[in-house]
Amino acid sequence: xxxxxxxxxxxxxxxxxxxxxxxxxxxxxxxxxxxxxxxxxxxxxxxxxxxxxxxxxxxxxxxxxxxxxxxxxxxxxxxxxxxxxxxxxxxxxxxxxxxxxxxxxxxxxxxxxxxxxxxxxxxxxxxxxxxxxxxxxxxxxxxxxxxxxxxxxxxxxxxxxxxxxxxxxxxxxxxxxxxxxxxxxxxxxxxx
Numbered sequence: 001x002x003x004x005x006x007x008x009x010x011x012x013x014x015x016x017x018x019x020x021x022x023x024x025x026x027x028x029x030x031x032x033x034x035x036x037x038x039x040x041x042x043x044x045x046x047x048x049x050x051x052x053x054x055x056x057x058x059x060x061x062x063x064x065x066x067x068x069x070x071x072x073x074x075x076x077x078x079x080x081x082x083x084x085x086x087x088x089x090x091x092x093x094x095x096x097x098x099x100x101x102x103x104x105x106x107x108x109x110x111x112x113x114x115x116x117x118x119x120x121x122x123x124x125x126x127x128x129x130x131x132x133x134x135x136x137x138x139x140x141x142x143x144x145x146x147x148x149x150x151x152x153x154x155x156x157x158x159x160x161x162x163x164x165x166x167x168x169x170x171x172x173x174x175x176x177x178x179x180x181x182x183x184x185x186x187x188x189x190x191x192x
Contacts, residue, residue, distance in 0.1 A: 002024045007019065045089045058077055060077050074172060109145075112142060118143050121142055126156060154188070157180045
């Protein structure tokens with residue numbers, strides 16, 4: 001597309017780009033960015049790395065990470081990397097327990113039992129949120145899944161994911177992280 005010499009490009013997301021050189025630069029920079037992510041994912045798969053490891057070790061070169069058109073407004077590099085992994089490596093995350101997992105609620109109840117109950121998970125999630133919000137959200141989700149009727153678990157689940165959503169820039173992440181609040185509100189509306 002960069003070789004076509006277009007004077008105007010209207011992308012699916014973001015502002016239009018005008019001018020042959022600006023368009024060429026935008027398209028070639030985007031291609032370099034995508035190639036970097038694809039190469040990283042394929043190299044990781046070919047080396048036998050687990051999908052999570054591949055995503056966790058993805059580093060976008062500073063020049064590309066700073067490019068104004070490549071900021072995570074709609075999508076994020078991690079999402080693109082996971083899609084490449086899914087395309088070439090399938091849906092399985094590489095954890096043997098997840099090939100045929102126990103139901104999520106059963107796992108959450110067992111984790112809550114190990115932690116000393118849903119209340120203990122909620123307390124730890126709230127404490128952990130001050131230093132590691134990403135990890136705290138896992139605990140909040142386990143507490144909620146272990147007992148969806150527990151009001152403290154509902155509040156923690158919705159609150160921590162709301163906080164997390166406020167820290168993200170991409171629309172996709174914000175929408176996904178907003179789901180807990182909507183689920184809790186729907187549960188409360190149906191029980192009243």
